Amino acid sequence: MGIIQKNTILSELTVWEAMRRQIISLPPEANLAAAINRLIKFKVNAVLVADEEACMGVVSKADIMGAYYAGLPIDLQVSDIMVSPPLFCRMTDTLETVLEQMRHHAVHRLYVRGGGDGAVGVIAYPDIVGILYQYCHECRYSRSRRTDKGGDDPILRFRVKEVMAASVYSHGADEPLFQLMEGLSEYRMGAVLITDDRGAPVGVVSKTDLVLAYKHGRDPGAPARAIMTSPVRSCGEAEYLETAIRKLIFSQIHRIFVFEDDPSRITGVLSLSDAARVRSGSCHACVSSRITVGLPV
Amino acid sequence: MNVTAKDVMTPRFHTLAAEMTVSDAVRSFKEATESEGRKIFGMLVTDSSGRMVGMLSMYDILLFIQPKHVRIWGGMDDVDIVGLVDDACHRAGTILVGDIMTTEVISITPDTHLMAVLDIMIKKHIRRIPVVDDDRIAGIVYISDLFYHLVEKMM
Numbered sequence: 089m090g091i092i093q094k095n096t097i098l099s100e101l102t103v104w105e106a107m108r109r110q111i112i113s114l115p116p117e118a119n120l121a122a123a124i125n126r127l128i129k130f131k132v133n134a135v136l137v138a139d140e141e142a143c144m145g146v147v148s149k150a151d152i153m154g155a156y157y158a159g160l161p162i163d164l165q166v167s168d169i170m171v172s173p174p175l176f177c178r179m180t181d182t183l184e185t186v187l188e189q190m191r192h193h194a195v196h197r198l199y200v201r202g203g204g205d206g207a208v209g210v211i212a213y214p215d216i217v218g219i220l221y222q223y224c225h226e227c228r229y230s231r232s233r234r235t236d237k238g239g240d241d242p243i244l245r246f247r248v249k250e251v252m253a254a255s256v257y258s259h260g261a262d263e264p265l266f267q268l269m270e271g272l273s274e275y276r277m278g279a280v281l282i283t284d285d286r287g288a289p290v291g292v293v294s295k296t297d298l299v300l301a302y303k304h305g306r307d308p309g310a311p312a313r314a315i316m317t318s319p320v321r322s323c324g325e326a327e328y329l330e331t332a333i334r335k336l337i338f339s340q341i342h343r344i345f346v347f348e349d350d351p352s353r354i355t356g357v358l359s360l361s362d363a364a365r366v367r368s369g370s371c372h373a374c375v376s377s378r379i380t381v382g383l384p385v
Numbered sequence: 386m387n388v389t390a391k392d393v394m395t396p397r398f399h400t401l402a403a404e405m406t407v408s409d410a411v412r413s414f415k416e417a418t419e420s421e422g423r424k425i426f427g428m429l430v431t432d433s434s435g436r437m438v439g440m441l442s443m444y445d446i447l448l449f450i451q452p453k454h455v456r457i458w459g460g461m462d463d464v465d466i467v468g469l470v471d472d473a474c475h476r477a478g479t480i481l482v483g484d485i486m487t488t489e490v491i492s493i494t495p496d497t498h499l500m501a502v503l504d505i506m507i508k509k510h511i512r513r514i515p516v517v518d519d520d521r522i523a524g525i526v527y528i529s530d531l532f533y534h535l536v537e538k539m540m
Contacts, residue, residue, distance in 0.1 A: 122488060129445065129485040131453040214453070303484065339472060340453040 104179040106219045107200050107209035113138045116167035123166050124303045137170045145170030149295040156302035157269040176201040213360045246329035252346045252356035258283045261313040278342050282316045288352040291316030333363050391495035393534045394516045394524035400431045403483030410482050430486050439486035492517040
């Protein structure tokens with residue numbers, strides 16, 4: 089009996105094609121304020137902690153948020169809170185392998201090992217979704233390449249509803265930041281929806297907002313409304329996945345909230361990691377056409 | 386003759402506070418450029434006691450404006466560039482100078498030899514170096530001033 093092997097675009101693309109070459113790092117004695125400066129300045133979610141000899145660990149926004157929650161001083165050294173050791177992949181690994189490794193270790197990025205002990209790059213969900221988006225944009229089945237835009241679309245395209253997470257975690261605008269941090273930490277999320285008294289969305293508080301609040305010396309007892317970002321970025325459930333990914337990538341956000349008909353009633357959330365998991369930027373064509381039946385090894 | 390940093394430095398300089406928003410910093414760049422009569426590409430960041438805590442350059446601000454996934458933009462011909470700039474302007478109202486400034490600033494003293502200043506500028510690819518005298522900012526050496534000081538005899 090043969091085995092079914094599901095080949096996707098990501099089985100054919102390697103880390104080398106998607107990774108970022110710029111690695112944002114700090115020495116172990118740097119403090120948390122310097123780490124936040126790097127995170128904001130270079131728009132990354134984690135910094136590599138390394139000295140001249142070795143890569144020692146990683147400090148992410150989640151780690152820094154934990155330090156804020158615990159009331160640790162901001163001049164604490166990054167080596168005191170880093171997660172060690174950093175996880176690596178190789179340039180020749182396929183993106184499919186990397187996604188699996190990220191899922192297995194529950195991490196959002198992997199550093200890329202070169203010939204020596206050091207890191208030569210980094211790869212995270214946005215890099216993978218970005219290359220998927222490019223791939224779909226160039227594909228002959230792409231919506232942007234259709235000449236007959238008014239006619240029936242022969243391609244079955246992904247809609248946001250098929251990919252989004254249908255549960256949305258929210259907090260009230262007057263709830264203190266430390267409660268938001270508890271929720272974000274418990275559910276391993278990057279941001280939380282903020283709602284008013286009637287449950288309507290009024291803003292979003294992300295880990296970025298929280299690490300900035302930490303750096304700006306804001307009391308963790310301050311209400312969510314003090315640091316939330318508004319308006320809430322949202323899209324309809326029926327919107328094409330391709331359109332939603334485009335919004336995520338070009339608005340430089342990691343998640344977009346989803347509504348069915350009424351934008352004031354949020355029904356789900358779509359993140360870049362959800363988009364990466366479907367292995368396609370837009371349609372079923374490249375997924376279904378690449379399912380091959382092979383002989384058992 | 387022993388020519389040092391104090392012979393070429395500009396004692397007039399403009400500063401920013403780490404607590405200013407990036408929007409306010411951009412306005413300060415414009416004002417400094419108008420008052421100096423030449424384009425200002427970087428400004429020192431000081432604390433309340435006037436001590437230098439960093440530097441904010443145009444590079445830092447452009448890095449802030451630059452899209453996060455810039456590699457993808459190259460191949461896109463259907464992307465709204467106006468939306469991108471609007472988004473950066475919106476964020477510039479909440480991000481502070483201290484959040485994006487460069488904190489590891491190389492400085493020299495008024496007595497640093499001119500050739501040592503030149504060496505630092507070439508090796509580190511920097512265009513301006515603050516001159517610090519006993520924890521107090523004494524001035525800035527700009528690469529253009531250094532250049533014209535050195536080549537004057539060639540003209």
